[in-house]
Amino acid sequence: MSEFKQTFNSSLGKKLIMALTGLFLCTFLIVHVGGNLLLFKHDDGFAFNSYANFLTHFPPIEVIAYLLYFFIILHSVYALVLTIKNRRARPVGYAVTTKSPTSWSSKNMGLLGSILLLFIVIHMGDFWFTYKYKDILPFKEYRTNLATNQTTASEYKPEVPTFERSISTENNVEIVRVKDLHSRIQWSFSHLWYVVFYVIAMVAVSFHLLHGFQSAFKTLGWVHKKYDGIVSFIGTWLFAVIIPLLFALMPIIYYFQSLNK
Known part of the structure; x- marks a missing residue:
């Protein structure tokens, strides 16, 4: 047991936890963006409200949801620990730096993660906590x-x-x-500050996944010349472009719809 604990307290162990929890969160993003696409149906929120009720009342989904929340916290804590440890180990920056997007995202994972953690707290409080524990909807x-x-x-x-x-x-x-959670979404996305913050968070998601998705495969040793191109393509286009863009479109569209009312 002590060897197991020692392994996961080591730098390699922390990176393994980051990789595994990160990939789990990537699968969640696919499911979440699929559910959010129901918001684009012109049905007065019928499909989305039914989907929200299913997520919060179907026991197996609820178990997965709480597991997800645990992984988000674990991923964030280990990211913070690794960032602090790396900064202490290298207090002075490199003399020569590259300017590629991947390099920038790699060096600023701590900043990106902090933005995302703040976003998750606000987002969960505004929607999930309100839906589950506040009688205002x-x-x-x-x-x-x-x-x-x-x-x-x-x-x-x-x-x-x-x-x-x-x-x-x-x-x-x-x-x-x-x-009617749909009405809460309409209200939240009628505020410009929230929409701007949401879009900034999705930009952070994009850069975070641009580095994180491929890095997770490397950490786990799942690398092969035959599949590196596929992993790079999925990490870049699906997780760093398509998914953040779909998430960002939602508040933007709802905001402009609110201006026309």
């Missing part, structure tokens, strides 16, 4: 005509304070009553 009722597949939305006031969600069918009409 309204409810919506969605009525879908099963013959025409047309859905109408209206406000709903629960009769009991513990109400979360209900699904019923009356006269060939499906009635879904659910907590």
